[in-house]
Amino acid sequence: MSVRYSLLGLLAQQPRYGYELRAAFLALAGGEETWEVKPAQIYTTLNRMVESGLIEKNSVEEEGADDKVIYTLTQSGRDELQNWLSQGTLDDPQQDAFFLKLMLSLELPEINPTRLIQTQRSTLYQELHRITTLRDRLHPQTELARILLMDKAIMHLEADLRWLDMLESRLEEVQNQPHPRPELRPRGRPAKTS
């Protein structure tokens, strides 16, 4: 969804050619490593927005070359963009794969939950190292926005590590509590009562 609104934002700056928009989006988002988006996705999104009347599509004649398609923002698109910008944003809640692993480890004797937590901790530290290294290479005078984005990733990892410490210290309590069991509903037709 953010891609869609970002395209509206980029068109609010100026009308643009289709092929420019992907590059402009990636520059805005902080590069391909930060946000993967295929050209097909951009064009599909653009076409949907044309259908919804948020943007307009026009052909521009060029001498000796194929007509290029240029996109412009409509008033409707402008309103939609304003609406998005004026609201707060919550990140999509991620389905926590590690949490599932942990719950499974409580049920399966062959998996040691403490080992699981330590493996996760090591993985988080490797990722923290990778991002810290990337951050170190950026120039504070010209790439501050990207540095701040890296700082956000670093803070999230620090929080995840703190959570693991907390989890580890209370693991025994969790193990001793009743494990989640699905509610089983009776199947088949209810017995006749006559």
Place this chain on the structure above:
Amino acid sequence: MSIIEVKDLTKVYGEKSATVTALKSVNLSVEKGQFVAVMGPSGCGKSTLLHLIGGLDRPTSGSVFIDGKDISTLKDDDLTELRRRKMGFVFQFFNLLPVLSAVENAALPMILDGVKPEAARAQAAKWLELNQMGDRLTHRPDQLSGGEQQRVAIARALVSEPIMLLADEPTGNLDSRSSDEIASILRRVVTKWGRTVLMVTHDPRIAAYADRIVFLKDGQVVDDTLLEGGNSDNSRMVKEKVEQL
């Protein structure tokens, strides 16, 4: 070749009924040119391990080899000399002498070793300059910020051209910006100036500057992770060893 080799190291404090086992048969190997962070919850033995490796304390049993030499066989004087020549120490609270200037503080280990003051000060100035403290040589600690004091401490630790630096919570007393700068310097000590660094820290952000993290818990090593190229043979071998524990 391992520059630090720890074999079956045990340290027990106290006597009779009131003993605390700070370290329990710890084995550790650090290669030349590695930047190793040691982490773990409060009381896990990480500072004890650092002190034993630095010869600042003697183990209850087990041995510490520095550059191939068993330091438990050394007499106090020889141990002190080894420490002064081969090791540099960086502490949480900087431990600078308040009456001395930056260059005098940094030159102190060499002066204590019998080097002429002018030569020692020149060497100290060189290391201070490398740590971006060249314009503060005559400042005293009370005229320096926390980060600057720690830079002086690092210069002091490097002045005798040691083979290794031992750091105990080097950023524990610094704000996050200074912490990042000091961690960057410690990384440079390894990548640019070719030393080995062993650092105890509880700060994940700072530990991430290292190449490798050793995790301690209740006096024992519970994991050992390479931060780069995590699937190398060395890391797998270490993992297998740890699983056997």
